[in-house]
Amino acid sequence: PFGFSFLLLSAVPMNVGIGSSAAVEIGTLSCLNAYLNLNLDGARIARLGQMAENHVVGAPCGIMDQIAVASGRESKLTHILCRPGSIVGEVELPPGTGFVGINSMVRHSVAGNAYGNVRIGAFMGKKIINEIRAKTGRAALNYVTEISPAEFKGEYEAQIPETFLGSDFLAKYKTHDDPVTTVQPDATYRVVGPTRHPIGENERVLKFITALEAAKSGDQNALVTAGELMYGAHESYRDNCRLSVSEVNFLVEAVRKRGPEQGLYGAKITGGGTGGTVAVFGKIAALKEHIPQIAIEYSRRVGEMPDIFEGTSPGAIEFGAKRYAFGASGWKRFDV
DSSP, rough: OOOHHHHTTSSSSSSSSSSHHHHHHHHHHHHHHHHHHTTOOOOHHHHHHHHHHIIIIOOOOOSHHHHHHHHOOOEEEEEEETTEEEEEEEEEEOTEEEEEEEEEEEOOTSSSSHHHHHHHHHHHHHHHHHHHHHTTOOOOOSSSGSSOOOHIIIIIIGGOOOOOEEHHHHHHSSOOOOOOOOOOOOOOOOOOOHHHHOOOOOOOHHHHHHHHHHHHHTTTTHHHHHHHHHHHHHHHHHHHHHOOOOHHHHHHHHHHHHTTGGGGGEEEETTTTSOOEEEEEEEEEEHHHHHHHHHHHHHHHHHSSEEOOOOOOOOOOHHHEEEEETTTTTEEEEEE
């Protein structure tokens, strides 16, 4: 009964940083949900998808992709708060603007050591912060994004080491309190950069939403602000997490060189990094003109033409499950 859905999902490009593994998980769960009449809502489906990723596949990812695939809305950005995973609302794009993805053709994986090590480093940083807070009688943080970048820089940053040998960390703190990763005693983890990144990224997202709202009201300078926040997000992932690669950086810089004067406002890495897809924000007309040119430039660098992803679609809940039956007149679809 699930064959047709699996055929559809087989066309999803994998390892390109656009939630492809989440699409397979949520698509499968949505089929099961409809076929078995489980009546699961989008939040529960997303959580089950993350559990499959964490505990079956062994990828220590968060829940962002699963929520977006399950509950995203067509033609809207979904504001997700991953504490631990809820939808705050939807954000409409300013008129005449849009996003396009350019595949770097460098495969990435959140199950790899690079991504997992950055996560471990961030959890180490949170553990150190909570030890500092405990000494002054303050409650422990559940998430590092509960503090602002200014608070992190002013009170904690100087007390968090650049790196930490796993065995030394375990001897001092016993555990990093992450149920889906394991500190390896002989591995050296970067700590302050991975801890700094999510704190800054949380603030960048909120400022990005504010900039889009201002642009919708006619403030064209706000589009430039939104784009700069995207560049800032990319630079943090590149420098604090060290999860970018030269090919991805080339694509981001190709967008930056054209700039707002040509209708391209911002670009950033997506997904778990170490490859994958670059998201580009700009005027729709500018995206149609310049993205193919950038793709040609990039093909000369890597020897193949990159995939370009454009358009928008509803998430699994909005789209709904479809049932197909084959009869004398061929295939017929029934909405579930």
